[in-house]
Amino acid sequence: MGSFWGFLYRQLTFKPRPLPATVDLQGMTALVTGANGGLGLEACLELAAHGASRIILGVRDPSKCDVTKSIQAKNPNADVQVWQVEQESFASIKEFADRAASLDTLDIVILNAGVKSVEYVKSTKGGHELNTQVNHLGTALLSLLLLGPLRKTGATVGAPARLTIVSSENHFWVKLKEIKGPDTLAHLDDKETFGKDMDRYNLTKLLNVLWMRELSNRVSGDVIINAVNPGFCRSGLHRGHASGASFANMIGWTAAQGGHCLTDAATQHPRDHGAYISEQTVKSPSPFVLSKEGQNAQVKIWNETIELFEREAPVSDLLSNLKT
Ligand SMILES: NC(=O)c1ccc[n+]([C@@H]2O[C@H](COP(=O)([O-])OP(=O)(O)OC[C@H]3O[C@@H](n4cnc5c(N)ncnc54)[C@H](OP(=O)(O)O)[C@@H]3O)[C@@H](O)[C@H]2O)c1
Known part of the structure; x- marks a missing residue:
């Protein structure tokens, strides 16, 4: 796992499978961000x-999201709803989560929205470096705020x-490596630390794994939490990255194949709380994640992220769904 040749081999030989025909999600509500x-x-x-x-699509601009009909074509009885969420804005995330809190049930959440910015950009709405703002901070805040409705559903239905x-x-x-400084997240806002090309995007995908693992440690079994690698796919993600887009055209899976990886992670593997799933199988995350340094980083990032939310996105009961 992790070497370029290993990555290339898996891209060329593995073919993501659709969900088995026996998977029946009738009666369930699913929420997916970045779903336009x-x-x-x-x-x-x-x-x-x-x-x-019921399928809830979290999107930046509902007025430009015209995919409802295509989803209903797959299931004419589905209640398809398009909700606004801008992950650069903590206020927008809170509004979105408040709406989710009013749902009678919420069975499945896929926090998928993400950006790959290979240039340093500071988010005008959030004030942090863009990849960090959207991929880590936005995703982390949503994960905490959506725990309430997920746990309530798990308890009511009697299944996580x-x-x-x-x-x-x-x-x-x-x-x-930024973990050595006193305030890693503040350090990541510093342009000097941005690195080159995909360094920062990659780092935020590491933050996703660290966050997921620490969150899993702090949430009891009424919600099964995992992280997924959807493979390298042809999609709009590479729009600002010409070499990434050309490479995806050469060896990328289709977006539908990446989608199979998401649905697999969100509906299969029911006993694999805290797992990293790649090629539709539970795999080890990176050696760094498993190292002592990685475990320290995991706790440090958790603490700093919570402190940042307390300063910039205060919510009185933010941690109320975590184990005490
Ligand atoms: N494609 C790959 O090769 C690949 C590989 C590994 C992991 N991933 C991950 O897969 C996820 C989905 O990516 P994709 O490949 O499907 O790319 P995509 O087509 O660009 O989809 C990304 C989605 O995230 C949304 N988004 C971006 N910034 C947002 C913000 N500030 N607030 C709310 N939504 C925002 C986008 O909305 P707009 O349309 O409005 O921009 C879009 O709906 C990402 O987390 C990505 O990191 C992708």
Whole structure:
């Protein structure tokens, strides 16, 4: 795992499978962020085809999201709802989560929205470096805020609800060397630390794995939490990265195949709380994640992220769904 040749081999030889025909999601509500296109949309189409009763698409601009009909074509009985969420804005995330808190049930959440910015950009809405803001901070805040409705559903239905965070194999290709400083997250806002090309994007996918593992440690079994590597796929993710887009055209899986990886992680593997799933199988995350340094990084990033939320996105009961 993790070497370029290993990555290439898996890309060329593994073929993601659709969900088995026996998977029946009737009666379930699924919420997917970044669902107006790419892997998120493909996951929604597959969840609908397996009978999901209500599908909520978290998108930046609902007025530009015209995919409802294509999802309903897979399941005419599905209630398809498009909700606004801008992951650069903590206020928007809180509004989105408040709406989710009013749902009677929420069975499956796939936190898929993400950006790959290979240039340093500071988010105007959030104030942090863009990849960090959207991929780590936005995803982490949503994961905490959606725990309430997920846990409530798990307890009512008598089977754990599901939370999947979309990471990447790219997390193998970086270490969190910034962890040595006093305030790692503040350090990541510093342009000097941005690195080159995909370094920062890769780092935020490592943060996804570290966050998922620490969150899993702190949440009891009424929600099964995991992170998924959807493989290297042709999608809009590479729009600002010409070499990535050309390489994806050469060896990338289709967005539908990436979508199969998302639905697999979010509906299969029911006993694998805290797992990293790649090629639709539970795998070890990177050696860094498993190292002593990685475990320290995991706790440090957790603590710093919670402190940042307390300062910038205060919510009185933010940690109320965690084990005490
Ligand atoms: N494609 C790959 O090769 C690959 C490989 C490994 C992991 N992944 C991960 O898979 C996930 C989905 O990516 P994709 O390949 O499907 O790319 P995509 O087609 O670009 O989809 C990304 C989605 O995230 C949304 N998004 C971006 N910034 C956002 C923000 N600030 N607030 C809310 N939503 C935002 C996008 O909305 P807009 O359309 O409005 O921009 C879009 O719906 C990402 O987390 C990515 O890191 C992809």
